[in-house]
Amino acid sequence: MRHLVLTGFMGAGKSSAAVRIAKSLGRDALDTDALLERQFGMSIVSYFDRHGEDAFREAEQQLVAEVLAEEKPSVIALGGGALQSAKTRKALARHLVVYLELDAAAAWARVRNSKRPLARDENAFHALLRKRRAHYEDTAHAIIPNAPRGAVREALPWLRDLLERPAGARMIWTSGKGWGYPAVFEPGVLARRDLWVTRRDAVTVSDENLAAVHPWLKEGIVVAPGETAKTLAQVESVCSQLAERNFERGRQIVAVGGGVVGDLAGFAAAVYQRGTPFVQVPTSLVAQVDSAYGGKTGVDLPAAKNYVGAYHQPDAVLVDTDALAGLPRAELVAGYAEVVKTALIAGGRLWKAVAAGVDLSKPLDPWIVFECARTKLAVVAADERDADLRQILNLGHTIGHAIETAAGYGTLRHGEAVSVGLAGALRLSGQDALREQVVEICRAAGLPVTVSGVDEREVLECIKLDKKRKGDSVPFVLAGGPGDVTPGHSVPESEVRSAVKELLE
Ligand SMILES: NC(=O)c1ccc[n+]([C@@H]2O[C@H](COP(=O)([O-])OP(=O)(O)OC[C@H]3O[C@@H](n4cnc5c(N)ncnc54)[C@H](O)[C@@H]3O)[C@@H](O)[C@H]2O)c1
Known part of the structure; x- marks a missing residue:
């Protein structure tokens, strides 16, 4: 049996979450800091002051090893620095590690007035969090970001399910006003027909290409593949087929496919009987790194893309990165543009990995997909x-x-257009060196960075139709560097024209 182990920085709320989770699972809650204080016969602050951090870490590593070796499964709140030990990190692999993520400012606000020995100086505190973050992220099977009050309680049924899943399954919890859902990453679920996050009476919507790979999808609704299926006519067709199946509002639609199926089926779910629950099972790279998350659904009009739509958050997203093996190479390459875009937004380790170059003839590292999500x-x-x-x-x-x-x-392809668009956006950002680097990354991945046969005036007209337009001006998203991307910039029309011009052959 696997222990459920809570990790995270000081102030993340591990101890109280452990008590709550343990109660719900019928397990004991253990707190390694409290156990150490009992063992030392003094507070951790006093032990630190008297014996120093090294002695503390040694005792901590020993105690954590003993607790993890216990047969009886429990819920364990781990001290914030316990993951500094490589032995502890290794021992955690077979348990369910839940990282309660808290951003630096929130963490400091919670602990600044406490007696914690490592929370005496704000700068040192932030530096320590930066140092430890990678260990929290790398060992985690489930990440509950920012630990907003109530998030752990909402995520609990999913944590219980995850305990039963193969050790490779990972989850990111996400929540906003009035909604919260997991994105679960589990390789192989599609081939096993094991869409365990969905309800029994769910109906799948997929496309012909997916149904050719997984014939059981033919039991559900199947649409023609590609962007041309993202129309209002197709929404009507999907809704009519649901009605023919006597599909009622309380049931679930499951979108199995790329971004087109996700956007189309998600929009059908948003409007069918004024809103039906749905689950995203993204199968293309674009969908796995981007379109399946966030609840934007919709279809195209002849005049412009994604012009009709709705915000409709899914009940869950189930990601099978193994599905990418069946994706045509050109689609994988196109999807990589969204990876490059996301890495530019994230900066840090994700940008480093993408900037180092990725060989798309080999399976894409699932870590990259996870981090983009x-x-x-x-x-x-x-x-x-x-x-x-x-x-x-x-x-x-x-x-x-x-x-x-x-x-x-x-x-x-959408991703191909994004690749070209990235070169344009970086020119408008005045980031010429970064533009060259991104152009090189995209080119090496097999993406286009210019296009032929497209009329400049038509592109400029389409830019004016952009949904983000306010009056006459279209705000641009610009980059000051990796990890520094900001919206709402106005750019002179002449600059836009020349940035577009250099993208057209
Ligand atoms: N809603 C959002 O937030 C959002 C974000 C980004 C993009 N999008 C939308 O996503 C769409 C593009 O998504 P896409 O690139 O996934 O296109 P897509 O859905 O057309 O999929 C690309 C092709 O790959 C095939 N395919 C998908 N998964 C497969 C698999 N595992 N094995 C074999 N074939 C597979 C599909 O049948 C299709 O032919 C665009 O319409 C775009 O507007 C939406």
């Missing part, structure tokens, strides 16, 4: 309705969408 979910949780921050996810999209529309839907 985490980045997107964090942005959406901060701004579900695109009021401000969420617009950063459109880096490269204003020009990209315009080129996609001007070329005619179905001519360029």
Whole structure:
């Protein structure tokens, strides 16, 4: 049996969460700091002052090893620095490690007046969090970001399920105003027909390509593949088929496919009987790193992409990175543009991994997919309705969408248009060196960075139709560098024209 182990920085609320979770699972709650204080016969502060941190860490490592070796499964709150020990990190692999993530400012606000020995100086505190963060992230099977009050309680049924899943399964919890759901990453679920996060009476919506790989999807609704299926006519067709099946509102629609199926089926779920629950099972790279999360659903009009839609958050997202093996190479490559975009937004370790170069002839590291999802979910949780921050996810999209529309839907893949759009956005950002680097990364991945046969005036017209337009001006998302992407910039028309011009052959 696996222990459920809570990790995270000081102030994340591990001890109280352990008590709550243990109660619900019928297990004992253990707190390694409290156990150590009992063993030392003094407070951790006194032990630190008398014997120093090294002696404390040694005792901590020993105690954690003993607790993890216990047969009886329990819920364990681990001290904030326990993951510094490589032995402890290794021992945790077979248990369910839940990282209660808290941003630096929130963590400091919670502990600044406590007696914790490592919370005496704010700068040192932030430096310590930066140092430890990678260990928290790398050992975690489940991440509950920012630990908002109530998030652990909402995530609890999913944590219980995760305890029963294979050790490789991982989860990111996300929540906003009035909603919360898990993105679960578990390789192999599609081939096993094991969509365990869905309800029994769910109906799948997929496309012909997916149904060819997984014939059981033919029992559900199957649409034609590709962007041309993202129409209001197709929404009507899906809704009519649901009605023919006597599908009622309380049941669940399950979108199994790429971004097209996700957007289309998600929109059908948003409007069918004024709203039906749905689950996303993204199978393309675009969908796994981007479109399946955040609840934006919709279809295209002939005039512009994604012009009709609704915000409708899924009940869950189930990601099978093994499915990417069946994805045509050109689609994988196209999806990589969203990876590059997301890495630019995230900066840090994700940007480093992408900048180091990724060989797409080999299976993509599932860590990259996971980190892209985490980045997107964090942005959406901060701004579900695109009021401000969420617009950063459109880096490269204003020009990209315009080129996609001007070329005619179905001519360029969405990701290919985004790749070209990224080059445009970085030129507008005045980031010429970063632009060269990104162009090189995209080129090496097999993505286009210019297009032919597209009319400049038409692209500029399409930019003016951008959904983010306010009056006459279209705000652009610009980058000051990796990890520094901001929305709402106005750019002179002449600069936009010349940035577009250099993208057209
Ligand atoms: N809602 C959002 O937030 C959001 C974000 C980004 C993109 N999008 C939308 O996503 C769409 C693009 O998504 P996409 O690139 O996934 O396109 P897509 O859904 O058309 O999928 C690409 C192709 O790959 C096939 N495919 C998908 N998964 C497969 C698998 N595992 N094995 C074999 N074939 C597979 C599909 O049948 C299709 O032919 C666009 O319409 C875009 O507007 C939406």
